[in-house]
Every structure is written in structure tokens, then in C-alpha cells.
Amino acid sequence: MYFTALLARTDDGWEASDTELDDVESLDELAELAREAAPDDETVLVCIEQEGAWFGLVRVDGEDDPRVFVSDAARALRSAYGEILLTDELLGREPEDPDALEQMVDLDGTEDGVEEEIEDDDEESAAPSGSDAVPRGPLGDADLLADLGIDAGTVLKLAPDDALSEIADALGCAEVLEAVR
Template sequence: MYFAALLARTEDGWEASDTELDDVETLADLADLAREAATDDEPVLACIEQEGAWFGVVRIEGEDDPRVFVSDAAAAMRSSYGEILLSDELLGREPEDLEALDQLVDLDGTEDGEPDSKDSSDGGEQAGGSDTTPPGPIGDAKLLADLGMDDKALVSLAPEDALSEIADALGCTDVLEAVR
């Protein structure tokens, strides 16, 4: 079971809205959705949790790149919503598009579709697959520091209590619980 909400800071405090992620396929889509909820260039937090397994927070401010924190990258990678947050850059690997392009222009004599001797057809995962996803927290643990939650506190949160603890630190427990 998943829960996703947007927390948008306004001059009067925080506003929360339950959000549907069915049409969100990429981190850019999520950032666009969050920007629609923003007031001026105030921060918006997209909060996602999978019951007891992992949570993620994405901070969007104006047109800045999204800042992402995921509590357990390996658990999130097994989730369609988690995969939205786990960009190649965040995972420290080359984007798949670049890997595919490198394979197309490989200058080792296999450009004409000849199988490369290092390719395997045993069904194993390619480089960059989920077998390279590190377990545990990943991303910008300081993304909430100026809002009342330091990086050590964020990293130590248990997935089942995380969003409530974050809302407590931000002072918006009531608005988050209202959309739960």
C-alpha cells in the first residue's frame, strides 16, 4: 500500500494534498506536479511511502532541480513509484540512454549487429540494473535541514513513522493527517 502527498509551504503555513501518481512516470513529471501546487517559489515536498518498506521525499523549489531523499534505495527500486525517484544520477550510474548509445557506436567491430563476446544471453541483469542499487538511504539527506529536520534525524526515521515525524518537524501534522 502506498501513500503520496504534496506539502506546499504558503505564507500561512503548510497545505497538504493527497496526490495520485498514476500519470507520473518520471522525476520531471513529479516535479511538474509539485510546481502546480506551489505558491510563488516556496518549497513543495512530494512525500511517498510504501507501508513499512521505504519512504521518499522530493523537494521542489521554483525551477531548481528536484532534491531527492529515499530511505532504502534497494526496496524502492522494487516499486514502480520508487523507480520514479531513483534517477541514474542519484544511483551514481550512467543514464541508460547513454549506455544504449555507447552500445550502438561501439567501435570494437560489432557495429553491424555481431554479438559481442562479453554479452551473455543467460538472462542476467545488465549493468545499471537493480543488482547495482545500494541498500539503505540514498540522496540528499539535508533537504529538510532548513525546515526543521536535520540529516541525521531524517536518515534514522523508520519507514512506518517517517512521514508523521517529518510533518511533526515541519509543524504540519494536522494538515498531513487530514489527507491520509
Template sequence: MTSGRVTVYFAALLARTEDGWEASDTDLDNVETLADLADLAREAAVDEDTVLVYIEQEEAWFGLVRVDGEDDPRIYVSDAAAAARSSYGAMLTDELTDRDAEADLDRLVDLDGTEDGEPELDDDDDTDASGEAVPPGPLGDAELVADLGISAKELRALGEDALSEIADALGCGEVLEAVR
């Protein structure tokens, strides 16, 4: 049973170019896996340079995925327990915790083959409907933007305005605000 609550996401791509950083909002409608997200980032890359994908769920969590050329994506999530309660967040936390997304998908499909909605979580603890624990707080590679001027400590301290602070540190805050 779904709660009828609308989940609001915002996603942006920050792509490094020879002239600095370009920022754009992005549509995640066709993104179902981390590989899809990495492909989306690579399409936005200039000469296989760094692209940061920023995803936030309004007032709950944010995630960063860094893609450098064909290297494996690096991931950071501000609050793994909160992120695991949403579809895009679960995609990131599943990768970080080595959870089996296929098993979760099987659990979401009724015997008649229809989807039953996103996994429901118990608000009193940090487990999903399957009973698997999801660690509270930050999870992933907090150093993924250290070489860009944002230390792990600074990244962990970011709150609701994380995207603006990251974009400002990269020098593309004004460009981002124009597309937001």
C-alpha cells in the first residue's frame, strides 16, 4: 500500500570544462540503475572530464555521484537511512551497502506481477520492509570532492543548501541558480 505522499527530487549535473564548470538540472525519469546514472553523467562530460551528479530529496537527504571518464562512479549520501526510503536514494545506498536490488525488486512485485510501490519503511528504526539495516548518517566516499576544494569534514557538514554550497565552491553557483 502506498502512502500517496509525493516525493520531490531535484537533480543537477555539474560538468567540468576547460572554461570552468557548467551546471544544468537533469531529468531522472529514465534512470533506474547506477549504471544509467553514470551513463547520463558521461553524456554530459566534456572530453571525459569530471561530472558530479547531485540528487536531493527535499529536506531529507542529498547524494553526490562523481564520474571521471570510464572510472567506476564514486558515491556519497548525506543520510543513508533517509535515502534508503526513496527510489533514487535506495539506488545509491544499495550500491554502497552491497544490497541486492534485484531481490528488493522481487519483493515489490505482487504475485500477479504488478508493482506494489516503493518499499515501506518503519519510521521507528533504520530498517526497510525486508528487515535489512541501513546505516544512519553519511555513507560513502566523503573524499570524492576533496581535490575540488571541499574536504570530507565540510561535505559531511552540508545541510539543506548543499548544492548551492558545492556549486559556489566549484565557481558555478550563479550558473546553477540560473537553471534551478
């Protein structure tokens, strides 16, 4: 199960809204959706959480490029929403055929030929080997909330099942986030 929300900073504090990402196919489209939620080019955080598996944050500040953090890239790769966040640039590889990621993941959300879930103890099965390997664990800009009072060390230590609540609490907007859950 997924939870997605937009947290937009306004003059009156943070506003939260739940959002559907079913029609979003790229990070650029996600950034545009976030920009539409913010008055006057203010900061918007896109929060994505897959229950107990991983969470992702996208920070959009006006027309600046979006900043992305994913708590577990290997797990996120197995998700349609994770595919939006795990761009070639973030993964540090040359741009690929746009259908390559889709071909790597079956309709059931598993990699081709892989039927079992990722086990916490089995790090070898977490990502494909070779130059296109996706790292298990955090990936992206863990410092994206530093100017809001949440340092990279804190972001890296957050557990996927309560990360968004802890972030919202630190930002002073836990009540507005919980209202859209």
C-alpha cells in the first residue's frame, strides 16, 4: 500500500494534500504537479511511502531542478512510483531507452525471473549485478531538508514505516499531514 502527499510551504505555514500519481510518468511531470501546488514558487515536498518498505522525498523550489531522496533504491525500483524517482541521473548512468526500466520489471512488480521478495539478510538478491546495479539502501540528496531543520544524518536514520510522520513533526505540520492520510 502506498501513501502520497504534497506538503507546500505557504506564508501561513505548511499545507498538505493527498495526490494521485497514477498519471505521472516522469520526475519532470512530478515536479510540475508540485509546482502547481505552491503559491509564489514556495517549497513543495512530494512524499511517497510504500508501507514498511521504502519512502521517497522530492523537493521542488520554484523552477529549480527537483531534489530527490529515496530510502532504499533497490526496493523502490520494484515499484511504479519508485520508477518515477530513480532517474538515470540519480542512478549515475547514461540515459537509456525509456522502456528499459519497464522491460526490467514485470507487471507483478518483480524483476524478470525473480519471484521472491527482497529479504533484509539477502543483500546479494537486492539488485541486479553489473554496471546497471541499483544500490540497496539510501540514494539521492539526504541533505534536501537541512535548511528546514532536518539534517542528512537524521534523514538517513529514518525508518520507512514512520519517516513521513517524523519529518512532518519536525517541520511542524504533523497535524496537516495526518489529516490527508
